[in-house]
Amino acid sequence: MELWFWAFIVLASLESGPAQSARFAVDDLARVTPTVVATVEPRAGVAGASWIRLYFYASELTSTQREMAATGRDPVLLRSWDAILQLTVDANAAVSEMDLALPGYVCGVVQTGRDVTLAVQHFQFDGTRLRLKSRAFSVCDRKVEGVPSQRFEWDVDLDTTVITRASNLQ
Numbered sequence: 472m473e474l475w476f477w478a479f480i481v482l483a484s485l486e487s488g489p490a491q492s493a494r495f496a497v498d499d500l501a502r503v504t505p506t507v508v509a510t511v512e513p514r515a516g517v518a519g520a521s522w523i524r525l526y527f528y529a530s531e532l533t534s535t536q537r538e539m540a541a542t543g544r545d546p547v548l549l550r551s552w553d554a555i556l557q558l559t560v561d562a563n564a565a566v567s568e569m570d571l572a573l574p575g576y577v578c579g580v581v582q583t584g585r586d587v588t589l590a591v592q593h594f595q596f597d598g599t600r601l602r603l604k605s606r607a608f609s610v611c612d613r614k615v616e617g618v619p620s621q622r623f624e625w626d627v628d629l630d631t632t633v634i635t636r637a638s639n640l641q
Contacts, residue, residue, distance in 0.1 A: 492628040493527050495554040497576045497621055502553045506532055508540045509601055509633040511560075519562030523601060523633060527554040541634040556627065558594075558603075566591050569605075571623050578611035578623045602630045 493504045504527035514520040526540060528551065539545035552574075559568035569581035569590065581590045590607035608624040 491630065492626065493554070494624075494626045495527070495556075495571065495573055496624040497573050500573065500576075502527075502529070502573065504529055504553045506530065507629055507631055508532070508537055509631050510541055510636045511596075511598075511633050512636040514559060517559075520567075521560045523558040523560055523596065525556040525558075525601075525603075525627075525629075525631075526552045527556070529553045542636065554625075556605075556625065560596065564596065566594050571609075571625055576621065576623070578609060578621065580607070580609035580611070580623050580625070596633070598635075599633055600630070601633050604628045 493507060495502050495504070506528040508526045508528070509523065510526075511521050511523045514522050528540075528548075532540065532548075536545070536548060540548040543549060555570075555572040557570040557572075558566050561567045566581070566587050567584075568579065569587075571578055571580045581587055586609075590609075591603070591605045593602060593604040595602040604627070606626040606628075608622055611621050611623060613620060
């Protein structure tokens with residue numbers, strides 16, 4: 472009975488996941504996403520650091536779908552996201568890096584402290600709730616891969632529940 476109660480609490484907390492505002496673009500490809508599922512896990516190999524992953528979906532998800540997406544137990548949802556914004560949070564609870572992926576595109580968009588200062592207007596994370604405002608762009612140099620440089624843009628303003636996950640890399 473107690474397990475069912477906690478499962479209900481987790482599912483209820485996942486209901487508060489819609490993004491207030493999320494827009495992403497790579498070159499001319501733009502996506503606006505109404506739904507976010509956020510997870511946090513320890514960053515393998517970096518003591519005290521964490522990865523916060525924000526999975527953005529084009530459609531609303533049921534509470535069961537949110538729970539399955541957050542825990543990684545639904546292979547269809549694992550492949551059906553429209554954007555993933557990954558924040559590396561250091562031991563001082565500050566953003567130190569950001570990566571952005573859209574289907575077919577990926578870029579380490581924020582790599583330095585100066586980049587963080589420019590890209591993150593507000594960041595507050597208490598372990599279970601994330602408030603993030605980030606609006607910026609980054610040009611990814613892909614010449615080494617034989618691909619022209621690409622401009623990644625994002626505009627995210629959200630307040631959402633974050634689900635703790637165990638690292639798959641440990």
